[in-house]
Amino acid sequence: MLTDERWRELLRVRASDPGAVKRAYDERLRRKRLLSEKGTLFLVAADHPARGALGVGADPMAMADRRSLLERLLVALQNPAVDGLLGTPDVVEELLLLGALDDKVVIGSMNRGGLAGADWEIDDRFTGYDAQSIVDFGLDGGKMLLRLVDSDPGTIPTLESCARAVSELAAHKVIAMVEPLPYRRDETGKLILQKDAVSLARAVTVASGLGVTSAYTWLKLPAPEDNAVLDASTLPMVVLGGVPSNDPAADLASWGRTLRHDAVRGLVVGRTLLYPPDGDVGTAVEAAAKVLEAAK
Template sequence: MTIAPTRPAITDEQWSELLRVRATQPHAVASAYRTRRRPPRLLSKKDTLFLVAADHPARGALATGGDRLAMADRRSLLARLVEALAHPDVDGVLGTPDVIEELLLLGALEGKVVIGSMNRGGLDGAVWTMDDRFTGYDAASIARYGLDGGKMLLRIDDKDPGTLPTLQACAEAVTELAENGLMAMVEPLPYRREADGKLTLLKDVASLSRAVTVASGLGVTSAHTWLKMPSCDEPEAVFAATTLPCVVLGGVPGPDPAKDLASWGQALRSPAVRGLVVGRALLYPPDGDVAGAVSAAAAVLRAAHEGDVP
């Protein structure tokens, strides 16, 4: 059966109430953090983890699907997130404080895993874009607000001295999160700056494996560290570089959703991989069917976990 695409929506009443609470009841945010029902554990009953990501806007990365301001429409973004989170196979969300708090106020995070995004300072397109300073949650606030972990971006460029302070800051965050018994989700991405100034994500085995080993060694313990890595042509070699639990990064959506799904499925077969973290590719699918895109990704994860991916 073909399901007609639907436009995700938050009712006018919900939107008006959110705006009213934001303006008149700032204390409601703390109350929402405090009363949120947390999941019993990070992994689902199937021992997998499926998160939707929504920390792009805080880095100024608003474009998707040819629309350079797609993610600037906050009502649309939140509605898409609410729809994705309503899917029974979606375990939770990864986001910055503003988005997490809005979802809390909308009641969308009950029983869901919530991972706080920590460093968004490397703004998209800025001359300092590789300087991924910590500008969002910190380990203390993640623990205080009852979140389930923190995510940090670690872009590695051997010719950019800004990589070094990011390495140190990530190591400190890994240590502090572990001291609170919380997941530290590290996203190590190797980059090269081209002669024209453009940054290229390196997805060869050697570069990705090296990034995995660097991220694995951060902090005084790796007991609570997870890695968030992109799919690639030889995932079995890349993910063989660690025993740490990993999730596959959905990344920038390509023009062919089916090709994206196939790439994720290949990576999900690696024994160290436990799940999937996808943002724009699911929230802004070409046909507008958020629920359908989420269901397709969930099916790929389920098949990989059960060993049925061709």
């Protein structure tokens, strides 16, 4: 889908016509509604590289190849069941220049400063889109990552920044997609995601209360084993794909169980669909779409 000719043209425009990016934002055909006709939302996510998270499985450089990433995104976005994209400005703008985001939902990724593996990882500064740019560029919402580590003071400025972003987006009647994830550090200092119901439910309640209003807040959560996590808020929720496993069938089954909950509206999945074990992006996306359709 990304021929040599299209690739070279993208590189030419990047080098010689930076104003083309603003024109592409302005000329994008916006979708009139956020949700599909069935009331669901299915997005592919591509904001990992901006946080330095490039690895997939055994390949630490999988997402470093930008042409490969864009090709995979083009395949995913051509499936009519995929409502749109969650991405950082660079990826969004490349897909805009390739004409791939017309009539698609576009959610801008906001805080990417908590670089993967960095000492300051939990102090996740806002280094991508801000609320005003999301409005000015005509995007459909902003996404923020909120990792909660009780032993790490970096959680505090991230909490405050996320609360401010939720309020600013709501003032413009634009959705804020908050991804609250509870972590702890092991004896080596490595961050470990806490998947138990108590930790996840606590994260949900903290995220639900951010900002001056929750009217436009959505939550992005891993598929929990206990519905008590999903029962902790009335806010609309989407299931995140998480770290790809070697068992796509198990991932699909886990998503399917969570999607049946009334508060859960859809999927936001990145590496699991873009880098499946067999390399077949189209089939992986179609399988996820069928799971969503069956659940709703």
